Structure formats: C-alpha cells, structure tokens
Amino acid sequence: MIEEFLVLGLIQGFIYALLAMGFSLVYGVGGVLNLSHGGFYLLTAYVFFWNYTSLGVVNTIIISLIMITIIGGLAYLFLIKPLEHTPIGVVIGTFALAFFIEQFVQFAGDAKIHSDIPPLIEGSIEFLGFEIDAHLLLIIIVSLTVIVSLTIFINKSKLGKSIRAVSQDREAATLMGINADRILLYTVMISAFLAGIAAILYIPKDIVAPHKGWSILINSFAVVVLGGMGSLLGSVAGSFIIAFVGSYCNFYIDPSVSYLVPIIIIVVMLIFRPQGLFGKKELL
Amino acid sequence: MFKEVRKKVESFPGYLKSWVGTFKGGLTIFCLIILLIIPLLTQNAYYLGEFFTLAMIYAIFAASWDLLAGIAGQVSFGHAIFFAISGYISSAFIVYFGFHWIIALFIGSIIAVVFGLLIAVPCLRLKGPYLALGTMSFGLILFLLFTMGGLSEILGGSGGISKVPPISLNPVIEYIITLFIMVIVFIIIIAIAKSNFGTILKSIRDDERGSDASGINTTKYKIFAFMISGFFAGIAGALFAMHYRGVNPAFFQPLYSFYAIVIAALGGIATIRGSALGAFFFVIVTRIFENIEFFADVEPLFFFSIILIFTIRFAERGIITPAIEQLKDLWDLVLGK
Amino acid sequence: MGIILEVKNLTKKFGGLTAVNDFSFELKRGEFVGLIGPNGAGKTTVFNLISGFEKLNTGLIKFDGKDITGLKPYKIVNLGIARTFQLVRSFKYLNLLDNVTVSCLSSRGREVSKETGTDEYASSILASVGLVDKARLPPIILPHGDLRKLQIAKAIGTNPELLLLDEPFSGLTYEEQLGITDLIKKLHDDGVTIFITGHVLRELMTLVPRVIAMHQGKFIIDGSPLEVAKNKIVREAYLGKGEEFA
Numbered sequence: 016m017i018e019e020f021l022v023l024g025l026i027q028g029f030i031y032a033l034l035a036m037g038f039s040l041v042y043g044v045g046g047v048l049n050l051s052h053g054g055f056y057l058l059t060a061y062v063f064f065w066n067y068t069s070l071g072v073v074n075t076i077i078i079s080l081i082m083i084t085i086i087g088g089l090a091y092l093f094l095i096k097p098l099e100h101t102p103i104g105v106v107i108g109t110f111a112l113a114f115f116i117e118q119f120v121q122f123a124g125d126a127k128i129h130s131d132i133p134p135l136i137e138g139s140i141e142f143l144g145f146e147i148d149a150h151l152l153l154i155i156i157v158s159l160t161v162i163v164s165l166t167i168f169i170n171k172s173k174l175g176k177s178i179r180a181v182s183q184d185r186e187a188a189t190l191m192g193i194n195a196d197r198i199l200l201y202t203v204m205i206s207a208f209l210a211g212i213a214a215i216l217y218i219p220k221d222i223v224a225p226h227k228g229w230s231i232l233i234n235s236f237a238v239v240v241l242g243g244m245g246s247l248l249g250s251v252a253g254s255f256i257i258a259f260v261g262s263y264c265n266f267y268i269d270p271s272v273s274y275l276v277p278i279i280i281i282v283v284m285l286i287f288r289p290q291g292l293f294g295k296k297e298l299l
Numbered sequence: 300m301f302k303e304v305r306k307k308v309e310s311f312p313g314y315l316k317s318w319v320g321t322f323k324g325g326l327t328i329f330c331l332i333i334l335l336i337i338p339l340l341t342q343n344a345y346y347l348g349e350f351f352t353l354a355m356i357y358a359i360f361a362a363s364w365d366l367l368a369g370i371a372g373q374v375s376f377g378h379a380i381f382f383a384i385s386g387y388i389s390s391a392f393i394v395y396f397g398f399h400w401i402i403a404l405f406i407g408s409i410i411a412v413v414f415g416l417l418i419a420v421p422c423l424r425l426k427g428p429y430l431a432l433g434t435m436s437f438g439l440i441l442f443l444l445f446t447m448g449g450l451s452e453i454l455g456g457s458g459g460i461s462k463v464p465p466i467s468l469n470p471v472i473e474y475i476i477t478l479f480i481m482v483i484v485f486i487i488i489i490a491i492a493k494s495n496f497g498t499i500l501k502s503i504r505d506d507e508r509g510s511d512a513s514g515i516n517t518t519k520y521k522i523f524a525f526m527i528s529g530f531f532a533g534i535a536g537a538l539f540a541m542h543y544r545g546v547n548p549a550f551f552q553p554l555y556s557f558y559a560i561v562i563a564a565l566g567g568i569a570t571i572r573g574s575a576l577g578a579f580f581f582v583i584v585t586r587i588f589e590n591i592e593f594f595a596d597v598e599p600l601f602f603f604s605i606i607l608i609f610t611i612r613f614a615e616r617g618i619i620t621p622a623i624e625q626l627k628d629l630w631d632l633v634l635g636k
Numbered sequence: 637m638g639i640i641l642e643v644k645n646l647t648k649k650f651g652g653l654t655a656v657n658d659f660s661f662e663l664k665r666g667e668f669v670g671l672i673g674p675n676g677a678g679k680t681t682v683f684n685l686i687s688g689f690e691k692l693n694t695g696l697i698k699f700d701g702k703d704i705t706g707l708k709p710y711k712i713v714n715l716g717i718a719r720t721f722q723l724v725r726s727f728k729y730l731n732l733l734d735n736v737t738v739s740c741l742s743s744r745g746r747e748v749s750k751e752t753g754t755d756e757y758a759s760s761i762l763a764s765v766g767l768v769d770k771a772r773l774p775p776i777i778l779p780h781g782d783l784r785k786l787q788i789a790k791a792i793g794t795n796p797e798l799l800l801l802d803e804p805f806s807g808l809t810y811e812e813q814l815g816i817t818d819l820i821k822k823l824h825d826d827g828v829t830i831f832i833t834g835h836v837l838r839e840l841m842t843l844v845p846r847v848i849a850m851h852q853g854k855f856i857i858d859g860s861p862l863e864v865a866k867n868k869i870v871r872e873a874y875l876g877k878g879e880e881f882a
Contacts, residue, residue, distance in 0.1 A: 047428075048428030048429065050428065050431065050432075093612065094612060098611070103368065103372065103374055103427075103504075104611060105427075106427055106428050106431050107374070107611050108608070108612065109428075110376070110560070111564075111607040111608045111611050112608060114557060114604045114607065115601075115607070115608055117604075118598060118601035119601065121598060121601070122597065122601045229439075232432075233432070233435070233439065236432045271443070275443060278439050278440050281433065281436045282421070282436055282440065285421060285425060285429070285433055286421040289424070289425075
C-alpha cells in the first residue's frame with residue numbers, strides 16, 4: 016500500500032509541478048490567469064492519443080509538442096492579447112477557448128473515457144535493489160530535467176531575465192527596451208509546451224477524457240493558490256503537497272475524496288491566506 | 300426617495316408611450332406579441348416545451364448571470380449552484396411538504412440566495428479570474444458532494460427528487476405562466492440595471508478601487524448583487540425542475556454554469572435583454588441540430604463554442620445586439636430618417 | 637479654526653523599503669497646503685495611508701479629532717476626506733454624469749443630493765467644473781485636462797471637508813493647468829481644506845501659502861514656499877535628481 020501511495024504521489028507531484036509552473040509563469044508575467052491551460056493539456060493528450068499508433072510514439076511526441084506550443088502562441092495573439100484591457104474579456108475569452116477545445120476533442124474523436132494508453136517505455140528497471148516501473152522513472156527524469164532547466168533558464172538566460180523583469184514591473188521593463196508583449200507571448204508558449212509534456216507523460220498512468228481539461232485547470236489553480244502565485248518554488252512545493260495529500264486520500268480514505276482535495280485547498284486558501292505559502296504578487 | 304418614486308410612477312404612462320415608439324421598444328413589443336401568438340400556432344408539448352418554454356427558463360437564468368457579471372462585474376462560474384439548490388429545495392417543498400408551486404419557488408429561490416451568500420462572502424475579495432475559478436471550485440464541490448456518498452443520500456440520492464409535478468400538465472398553460480414570469484423578471488432586472496443602484500454596480504465593475512474612493516461600500520453592493528442574481532437564478536432552477544418533473548445532481552454540473560455564460564455572452568454581456576435573445580437562439584439552434592439529419596453527428600455545443608470565441612473576441616456586445624442595431628439602421632433608412 | 641487632520645509618526649514599509657518614515661504633520665481647517673518631494677519621496681503613499689488605501693505599519697491618523705487609522709477607504713470618504721489619483725481613473729463604461737452620480741450616491745453624498753435629486757446635483761457639479769455639455773459622453777473621448785476635472789468633480793460629489801489632490805497638474809498643458817488651478821481655488825474659497833501634491837513646482841509654489849517637504853519618506857521642512865525653497869536639504873533632493881526646481 017505504501018508503495019502505491021508513494022508512487023502516485025510522486026507521479027502527480029511532478030506532473031502538477033510542470034502544469035503549475037507554466038500556469039504561474041503566465042500569471043506572474045502577464046497578470047493573466049489562463050483558463051485554457053487545462054485545454055492545452057487536453058488537446059495534446061488527444062492529439063497524442065489519436066496518432067501514436069499510426070505515426071509512432073517518438074514522432075507523435077515531437078509533433079504534439081510543436082503543435083501545442085504554436086497553438087499556445089496563437090491563443091495569446093488572437094485571444095489573450097486583444098482582450099488584455101477588458102478583464103471580463105480575458106476571463107471569458109480563455110474560458111471560451113477551453114470550452115471549444117473540450118467540444119472539439121469530442122467532435123473529432125469521441126466522448127468516451129480512454130484509459131488504455133500504453134506507457135511510453137515498457138517494463139521495469141532495477142535501481143538500488145528496487146524494481147521501478149520504467150515509465151515512472153521516465154516521468155521523474157524528464158520532469159526533473161524540465162524543472163531544473165526551466166529554473167536555470169529563468170534565472171540565467173537573457174530571455175529568462177527579461178521574463179523576470181516583466182513579471183516584476185511591466186512598465187519599467189518596457190522603459191528598459193523590453194517588448195513586454197513578446198515576452199508574454201513566449202511565456203504562454205512555454206506554459207503550453209510544459210502542459211503538453213505533462214500530458215504526454217501522464218496519460219499512460221491516467222485517462223484521456225474530455226472533462227480532464229477542467230480538473231487539470233482546477234489542479235493547477237489549487238497548486239498555485241497553495242504555493243503562491245508567481246513563485247516557481249511555490250508551484251513545485253504546492254504540487255507535491257497536493258499530490259501526496261491526494262494520494263493519501265486515494266489509498267487510505269476513499270478515492271472519491273481525493274477529487275475534493277484540490278478544491279477544498281482552493282477554498283480554504285482563498286479564505287485564509289490568498290497569497291499562498293510563498294506568494295509574492297498581490298492577488299487582491 | 301418617495302418623491303422620486305412618485306415622480307417616476309406618474310410619468311410612467313407617457314414614458315411607456317414614448318418607449319413603444321422607439322425601435323427597441325417597438326421590437327420588444329413585437330417579440331412579445333409573437334411569443335403570445337405561438338401557443339395559437341401549436342399546442343404540441345414538444346415544440347412548446349422544448350423550444351420555447353425551455354428557452355424562457357434559460358433566459359431568466361442567463362439574465363440573472365448577466366446582472367451579476369455584466370452589470371456588477373462579478374464573473375461567476377458557479378451559477379449552477381443557485382439553479383440547483385433552488386431546484387432541490389422547491390422540489391422538496393412540492394413533493395414532500397405539499398406546498399403550492401409558487402410558494403415552493405419562492406422558498407427555493409430564497410434558500411438559494413442564502414446559500415449563495417455563504418459562497419459569495421469568501422469570494423468577495425477575489426477579482427476577475429480568481430472569482431471565476433473560486434466560484435467554479437465551489438460549484439464543483441457541491442456537484443461532487445451531491446453525486447458521491449454522504450450528502451446525496453440525505454437529499455434524494457443520485458436519483459434526486461422525482462415525480463415533481465409541472466406548473467401545469469397543459470403545455471400551453473405552462474408556457475404562458477413561464478412567459479409571464481420571464482417578462483416580470485426581465486422588467487425587474489432591467490429596472491435594477493438602469494437605476495442608481497445599477498449605476499453603483501457598474502462603477503464597481505468598471506473600477507472597484509475608484510468606487511471605494513467615491514465612498515461606496517463595494518462589499519455591501521457586491522453582496523446585494525450576488526443575492527439578487529442568485530434569487531432569479533433560483534427562480535430559473537425551480538422552473539427547470541418542474542419542467543423536467545424532477546431534480547438530480549446533474550443540475551450542479553459546471554455545464555449549466557457554462558450555459559448561463561454562453562447564452563449571456565452570445566446575446567451581449569451587460570445588455571440583459573440579450574440573454575433572452577441568446578437563450579432562444581441557443582435552444583432553437585440546439586433543437587434544429589437534433590432534428591436535422593445533416594447535423595445529427597454534430598454536437599450543438601461545439602458550434603456554440605466556436606461562435607462564442609468569435610463573439611467574445613470581436614463583438615463584445617454579443618452577436619445579437621449589433622445585429623439588432625443593423626436592423627435599426629435599416630429601419631431608419633426605410634423610414635427615410 | 638481647528639485641526640482637521642492630525643498625522644503622527646506615520647510609517648509604512650514595503651518589504652525592505654521604508655516608503656514613509658516617521659512622518660508627522662497637522663492641517664488646520666480651511667488651509668491650503670502643498671506636499672512636495674521628488675519622485676519616489678512617498679507623497680502618494682502618504683495620501684494612500686490617509687485615505688485608507690494602504691495600511692500603515694505604525695502611526696496615528698486623526699480626522700477632525702476622530703481616529704481614522706485602519707478604516708476602510710469608503711468609510712473615510714464618508715467622514716469627509718476625498719482624494720484624486722495620480723493616474724487618472726474613471727468608470728469607463730459610464731458617461732460623465734453617471735461618473736459623478738456614483739459619488740453623489742455615497743452615504744455622505746446622499747445627504748446633499750437628496751435635496752435636489754441625484755441627477756440635478758451631479759449635473760450642477762459637472763457644470764461647476766465646466767463639463768456639463770459633455771455629460772452624456774464617455775470618459776474615453778476626454779482630453780487629459782478634462783479627465784482631471786472629472787476626477788475633481790467626482791471628489792466634489794462626496795461633499796468633502798478635506799480634499800487630497802495627488803499631482804493634479806501632471807501631464808497638463810499650461811491652459812489646462814490654469815483651469816484646474818481656478819477650480820481648486822474656488823473649492824478652497826468654499827471652505828474645503830486642500831492638501832495637494834505635485835512636482836511641477838513652479839505652479840504649486842505660487843498657489844499655496846504653506847508647503848510640507850518630504851524626501852525618501854522622511855519629513856524635511858514645513859513652512860512658506862520661500863522658506864522651503866531656500867532649504868538646503870530640499871534643494872539637494874531635487875537637484876540631485878535633476879528635477880526642475882525654481
């Protein structure tokens with residue numbers, strides 16, 4: 016039992032971290048809470064699901080990731096940026112996109128729940144005397160690599176520094192010659208890319224279903240509310256906290272309760288500590 | 300205050316006459332007349348009920364959301380909560396306690412408001428997308444609570460409450476009464492939007508901090524907005540339960556919250572009237588999709604989601620309001636103005 | 637006549653930065669006082685603290701003898717303090733009349749507007765700032781000078797005893813500044829206590845009989861414009877930043 020508990024917690028922790036980091040970045044940089052974030056995940060999941068048998072796993076991964084990154088960029092250019100100045104517009108606009116993606120995948124595919132996606136890597140690997148499922152190892156390695164790379168990128172690279180500048184003070188950054196719109200565009204594309212990776216890694220362990228978009232969105236929101244908006248460290252910490260609490264509920268209490276965990280966290284945090292554990296930006 | 304009200308009441312007949320003369324007023328009267336004629340054209344339960352009565356129920360629901368989101372700027376993604384709570388309470392009062400449906404409808408809506416307060420108060424300090432996700436989360440909690448274990452057993456289980464009698468077994472009477480309720484609700488909501496109270500709500504929507512700086516207790520007014528909106532959403536929910544002869548946990552699903560948003564957005568956010576047009580458009584197009592071979596495979600929601608994206612991107616005021624204004628221009632042209 | 641505003645040991649920190657540092661002063665009823673300091677001196681923060689938009693760390697604020705520390709902004713407005721903002725803001729989907737009507741619908745504003753009716757009262761306020769012919773238009777079409785007038789009109793709607801004007805001249809042409817100056821003078825003549833910040837100093841120094849200067853959150857000097865202009869620390873603070881100082 017404890018093994019399964021740890022494994023699920025680990026998997027979900029990493030997956031949520033990838034999702035939350037992107038979500039939090041877009042908020043931190045642009046002040047936009049992208050309600051279609053779950054939609055990016057969903058679309059990648061379905062595109063991968065539809066094509067991996069005919070095109071091969073590796074090819075499909077590459078194509079899906081490129082696709083979702085481009086779509087992220089288009090979403091910014093055609094929906095988020097033009098509606099920037101109407102707060103209601105951005106909320107409903109990103110919602111509309113999420114709604115559209117949910118309808119689209121049912122239109123192009125079906126409304127069923129699919130749980131039969133095979134792991135990206137079959138079999139298990141011996142590690143320190145334990146038999147570790149190969150796909151789990153893949154999740155850990157890829158996620159760690161992405162998380163570390165992203166953190167280094169944000170802190171050391173030129174683009175990363177621009178991103179940090181815009182997230183701290185958009186006006187000041189613009190005065191320094193940074194094109195804030197372009198930075199936000201890249202940030203949205205990065206967040207879409209991260210969501211895509213999360214989808215590809217997670218769906219063999221999870222399901223592909225139209226309503227997943229909303230639960231991914233709620234999960235991402237729960238993580239950043241817990242960890243603090245705009246804080247990458249908070250996103251990672253929050254992800255694992257929520258993942259392990261959820262996993263605990265799943266194995267030791269009741270699986271259906273684990274659905275409530277992120278939602279209860281959102282409600283409790285918003286009431287008592289809206290800025291989160293490590294929160295920087297004011298959200299009120 | 301009474302002087303102002305009396306002035307308004309006394310000037311009403313003249314106001315009404317001049318309003319009918321305007322394009323919008325005339326068009327509204329024209330639509331109402333058409334709605335009154337419809338039961339003369341068909342008494343079929345399916346056509347009356349599933350095309351028009353349902354549209355009117357959704358119109359009330361969407362208008363209540365528009366008041367909260369479009370006028371007061373509080374974009375709620377959990378409006379199904381009011382809808383469903385009222386559905387449950389009013390059904391319970393009719394089926395288990397034998398109350399008359401009008402009283403049950405009021406009780407259900409009032410309880411929905413109380414519930415809405417419990418949710419609104421913590422959500423009040425949230426802005427924009429936070430409010431959206433916060434209300435969505437509350438909606439989801441209730442949905443999950445009602446569909447799984449515990450609570451759902453107390454409140455009728457996953458089967459909900461069934462055998463709820465409709466307003467009338469005669470679809471024409473049900474239609475007329477629903478029409479009557481819809482007209483009253485719309486008159487009230489529009490009056491609220493146009494009043495000083497509505498102006499204050501709009502100030503909160505446009506610049507909450509500025510509204511504070513103008514001496515407005517924004518928290519108090521936001522609570523009022525939630526309460527009033529919740530009440531009317533509750534009316535819609537009770538009507539919906541009676542129309543479909545029962546209530547079940549599905550009333551809480553996020554999809555119904557989305558319906559309110561989609562319909563109001565299609566009709567034009569903050570127009571209130573647009574919700575009625577949006578609702579008829581939504582329901583009638585959905586029925587057409589269901590009944591025409593060619594569209595049998597296509598989910599109407601897919602179609603609406605595409606329209607919604609373009610609407611919100613290019614037509615802030617919905618697709619219907621500008622269409623009506625084009626009509627008005629045409630009309631003026633024809634009249635040679 | 638009496639002390640209308642008493643500010644004692646006001647301190648406000650933002651993380652590691654102390655924006656306002658042990659700042660104290662008093663305003664008498666009916667006075668016309670300026671608050672100067674280079675950009676970043678903390679002037680707007682002082683205004684935000686007095687009007688309740690920021691919470692102070694330590695200190696005390698008394699209005700007309702009543703402790704208003706920590707009160708919510710709308711309550712402070714309804715006690716009689718109104719303010720304008722440095723960055724002009726308006727209710728962008730409401731016309732000018734409705735913009736002013738909102739203030740007239742505050743509890744304090746209602747006490748006055750209920751006599752004549754809110755619409756008439758708001759119209760008269762718009763007339764007094766010279767915007768009544770644009771009453772049905774939205775703020776978006778207004779030139780900057782008119783937007784500043786609108787802000788003042790909105791403040792008037794709450795029937796204030798003390799008016800905090802945050803950089804009301806910034807971004808205005810010379811003519812527009814004159815218009816605002818006349819408006820402010822008229823309000824002062826009507827008995828409103830005016831506390832005004834600015835760093836277009838030439839205009840401000842000729843307008844007010846008393847100036848309080850601050851720099852880096854700290855109080856420097858409180859006196860006549862001439863005394864303040866001669867003060868060494870004040871001159872350094874401004875010249876050091878390369879700002880205009882006459």
